[in-house]
Amino acid sequence: MLSSGVLYDERLTAPRSWWSITVLTGISVGLALFPYGLLAALGGLVVGTALAAVGVSAYGSARVRVIGDALVAGEARVPVSALGETHVLDAEEARAWRTHRADPRAYMLLRSYIPTAVRIEVVDPEDPTPYLYLSTRRPRALADALEKARA
Structure with missing residues (x-):
């Protein structure tokens, strides 16, 4: 709950x-x-x-949370206003984004035993991080929660 x-x-x-x-x-x-x-x-x-x-x-204690108007992923806390489009990644896409498509500047909360993930674009012009890659067992629910937080 x-x-x-x-x-x-x-x-x-x-x-x-x-x-x-x-x-x-x-x-x-x-x-x-x-x-x-x-x-x-x-x-x-x-x-x-x-x-x-x-x-x-x-x-295994890393957490991903959407609290009010912020996304908390591991040690990172990012206001939802600094985030752009959220991409739900299936197992194949997630593997690509954590290997050959990965940007070394990206923030990655990666857990190899979780096959699915989300990729969230960072739109803050002062932040050099291009996107957040977050392993999650429920990528659609996380994307929906971020959408709800933006509203």
Whole structure:
């Protein structure tokens, strides 16, 4: 449920398979420490799993939000008035815009495990950023929220 003023809110969480990798990382650390004894191996298992989980959680904590008249994407906060046309990108177009069509000046909140995205043009003449590329699982909903924020 979105609170008042929040038109769109999405957390770009890591896929479930990444969480199993955290366990495998912990097991690897535990095995590496096994020659030092069982307690060292168990400690390595716990600490390795915990550190890997913190890394996955931090990477998956990026959020995309439309709040009032601003777009908040990761660390960026851009007024909607500085944004131009929003392009909804399917998986194929998104891949093109994050590879051979990408502009190095663009702001990219990219998550490789999310195949779809939006590309939002920046129309502020004082901003050198040509567009924002935002990974999102619901590109149409984000585009609609930006349109609603402009109104």
